[in-house]
Amino acid sequence: MIKILIDCFGGDHSPQAPVEGALAALAKNPDLYIILCGDEEILRKELAGKTYDASRVEIVHAPEVIGCNEKPTDVVRLKRNSSMMKGIILLRDRDDIAAMVSTGSTGALVTGALVRLGRIPGVIRPAFCPILPTMDGGIVGICDSGANVEVTSAHLRQFAIMSSLYMENVYGVKNPRVALLNVGKEAEKGDDVRREAYGLLQETEGLNFVGNMESRDLLSGSYDVVVADGFSGNVLVKTTEGTALELLKKLKGEIFSRTLYKLGALLMKKMFKDLKEFMNYQNYGGSVLLGTSKVVVKGHGSSKAVAVEKCIEQAYKMEVSQLSGKIETEIAKYEHYID
Amino acid sequence: MIKILIDCFGGDHSPQAPVEGALAALAKNPDLYIILCGDEEILRKELAGKTYDASRVEIVHAPEVIGCNEKPTDVVRLKRNSSMMKGIILLRDRDDIAAMVSTGSTGALVTGALVRLGRIPGVIRPAFCPILPTMDGGIVGICDSGANVEVTSAHLRQFAIMSSLYMENVYGVKNPRVALLNVGKEAEKGDDVRREAYGLLQETEGLNFVGNMESRDLLSGSYDVVVADGFSGNVLVKTTEGTALELLKKLKGEIFSRTLYKLGALLMKKMFKDLKEFMNYQNYGGSVLLGTSKVVVKGHGSSKAVAVEKCIEQAYKMEVSQLSGKIETEIAKYEHYID
Numbered sequence: 001m002i003k004i005l006i007d008c009f010g011g012d013h014s015p016q017a018p019v020e021g022a023l024a025a026l027a028k029n030p031d032l033y034i035i036l037c038g039d040e041e042i043l044r045k046e047l048a049g050k051t052y053d054a055s056r057v058e059i060v061h062a063p064e065v066i067g068c069n070e071k072p073t074d075v076v077r078l079k080r081n082s083s084m085m086k087g088i089i090l091l092r093d094r095d096d097i098a099a100m101v102s103t104g105s106t107g108a109l110v111t112g113a114l115v116r117l118g119r120i121p122g123v124i125r126p127a128f129c130p131i132l133p134t135m136d137g138g139i140v141g142i143c144d145s146g147a148n149v150e151v152t153s154a155h156l157r158q159f160a161i162m163s164s165l166y167m168e169n170v171y172g173v174k175n176p177r178v179a180l181l182n183v184g185k186e187a188e189k190g191d192d193v194r195r196e197a198y199g200l201l202q203e204t205e206g207l208n209f210v211g212n213m214e215s216r217d218l219l220s221g222s223y224d225v226v227v228a229d230g231f232s233g234n235v236l237v238k239t240t241e242g243t244a245l246e247l248l249k250k251l252k253g254e255i256f257s258r259t260l261y262k263l264g265a266l267l268m269k270k271m272f273k274d275l276k277e278f279m280n281y282q283n284y285g286g287s288v289l290l291g292t293s294k295v296v297v298k299g300h301g302s303s304k305a306v307a308v309e310k311c312i313e314q315a316y317k318m319e320v321s322q323l324s325g326k327i328e329t330e331i332a333k334y335e336h337y338i339d
Numbered sequence: 340m341i342k343i344l345i346d347c348f349g350g351d352h353s354p355q356a357p358v359e360g361a362l363a364a365l366a367k368n369p370d371l372y373i374i375l376c377g378d379e380e381i382l383r384k385e386l387a388g389k390t391y392d393a394s395r396v397e398i399v400h401a402p403e404v405i406g407c408n409e410k411p412t413d414v415v416r417l418k419r420n421s422s423m424m425k426g427i428i429l430l431r432d433r434d435d436i437a438a439m440v441s442t443g444s445t446g447a448l449v450t451g452a453l454v455r456l457g458r459i460p461g462v463i464r465p466a467f468c469p470i471l472p473t474m475d476g477g478i479v480g481i482c483d484s485g486a487n488v489e490v491t492s493a494h495l496r497q498f499a500i501m502s503s504l505y506m507e508n509v510y511g512v513k514n515p516r517v518a519l520l521n522v523g524k525e526a527e528k529g530d531d532v533r534r535e536a537y538g539l540l541q542e543t544e545g546l547n548f549v550g551n552m553e554s555r556d557l558l559s560g561s562y563d564v565v566v567a568d569g570f571s572g573n574v575l576v577k578t579t580e581g582t583a584l585e586l587l588k589k590l591k592g593e594i595f596s597r598t599l600y601k602l603g604a605l606l607m608k609k610m611f612k613d614l615k616e617f618m619n620y621q622n623y624g625g626s627v628l629l630g631t632s633k634v635v636v637k638g639h640g641s642s643k644a645v646a647v648e649k650c651i652e653q654a655y656k657m658e659v660s661q662l663s664g665k666i667e668t669e670i671a672k673y674e675h676y677i678d
Binding site: 190 | 557602
């Protein structure tokens with residue numbers, strides 16, 4: 001039985017989306033067991049009238065609520081009875097729980113997981129790895145994208161090993177093409193950390209390192225994973241999302257400015273719908289934290305039930321494929337490089 | 340008389356675009372004098388039959404050609420008779436030349452200018468400042484975006500002072516809103532460099548520092564200048580350009596996939612044309628190098644005559660507004676912070 005804990009509060013559609021997503025995943029996977037974490041009374045109401053295998057559902061009461069503007073460090077210290085923090089502590093303390101899924105605050109979740117959970121043996125720093133859709137219909141992972149604003153070349157190599165194994169085991173990407181985010185393609189580009197990392201990545205066995213990537217090529221479909229420090233990785237992901245959203249907004253504004261355009265758009269209705277769906281990041285699953293002792297998956301705050309279900313699916317695959325063990329084995333080969 | 344040197348080779352439409360752009364600027368500004376740098380025979384042919392005030396045009400012969408894949412450092416060392424390197428050396432050596440405009444290789448131009456030109460007194464590091472259009476019809480500058488991959492907080496403060504003065508003097512932006520690129524809005528976000536810079540920017544008199552900016556808000560129109568290290572600034576600019584281009588390409592591909600869509604797009608033809616024009620970065624002028632002793636403006640490689648003319652206009656405004664002197668005065672106030 002694989003036990004996954006769901007933080008049922010903190011997202012825009014909580015607790016409905018987490019509960020419904022969890023029950024959908026439960027129905028599909030006979031060996032899945034879910035632990036719903038949050039205010040018990042509200043959760044019982046949400047479950048009322050729904051059909052599910054109650055022997056595989058557990059509720060953990062966590063009544064505290066995290067405010068929008070609370071600092072992650074304060075949440076970790078002070079909100080131990082929130083669904084998120086209680087979830088993280090349970091994940092740490094209960095051997096039977098394999099993973100956790102949350103659609104709450106990214107900052108609080110990453111900080112909480114880094115502070116409260118242990119790491120996979122050998123991992124220096126866990127890293128955050130979201131997924132974006134590429135223009136050829138594929139996906140690309142970005143690791144790290146915010147957990148570590150400062151890194152060494154040894155960290156970057158570990159991010160590469162972890163995210164490559166992740167893409168292979170969870171998304172079935174064969175021999176993932178791993179690139180290093182840099183300001184130019186040539187090996188000597190960037191700062192010392194980047195130049196050193198380039199060398200380390202080249203000599204890492206079993207890693208399909210394809211060289212530096214310039215950020216303008218992220219969506220080209222030429223890469224499966226991009227390795228970055230958490231600062232520029234964060235800029236990469238958020239700029240992509242921001243530019244896409246601003247452009248769609250602009251396009252919409254233009255269309256509604258003239259009747260002729262509205263008419264034209266009417267003919268293209270399905271196309272625009274498909275495009276919007278294509279750019280809807282929650283279709284591609286959540287962002288995972290790689291390198292912590294237990295699996296943590298972060299879904300978009302706006303996740304609906306189907307997106308939460310995808311996140312649970314991701315966590316499930318990470319556990320079933322024994323990703324943590326594989327990461328430990330590969331990382332161990334280069335332990336002598338740890339700073 | 341304001342003398343501006345034009346590197347007439349290296350761009351996609353050279354030498355036609357640089358020459359025509361220069362003559363257009365010449366016709367509009369009676370006190371402008373232009374120096375065309377490149378292969379003299381080819382330039383004379385390009386000028387043949389055109390009407391212009393020959394007393395304000397000079398040709399400097401520079402026959403060497405820079406190849407596409409040449410390393411910037413090699414170009415600087417070995418291609419002294421290329422139009423770009425000869426231009427930079429002339430700019431340095433001739434007191435009468437105020438500025439230079441080039442549409443050639445960014446890497447070679449920035450490296451050449453940093454190596455060969457002096458700096459404005461007090462400036463620790465010159466920085467590269469491109470301009471992007473925002474969704475509300477305005478513009479935003481990004482400084483630095485590639486000249487310095489590693490920075491200190493003192494550098495970031497200087498970038499802020501220089502780029503704020505630039506936006507004010509060249510684009511007429513009153514009291515420019517200056518933001519610091521970071522992974523979150525809160526003052527304590529990011530690494531030590533960012534946290535220190537936040538404090539320095541807050542206490543810089545005459546600077547309208549509005550706090551940290553998350554990269555997803557770049558195009559929102561809420562900021563006039565964004566200050567960044569050259570690595571993440573480069574990621575910010577190239578990701579924005581890359582995402583916009585990839586999306587337009589995707590849109591075009593979808594439209595051509597079905598007759599109905601093609602029909603719809605026909606009705607929206609003007610809208611798509613306007614959108615493409617709006618996103619055409621060369622409409623917004625070139626990227627300037629701020630902090631070098633003489634003005635250097637880099638136009639897009641794909642610049643046509645009108646874009647080159649805009650670059651010359653920028654250089655002209657920088658000189659007329661005595662931007663360098665203003666930068667020197669403001670920078671001097673904080674000289675004791677220099678590392």
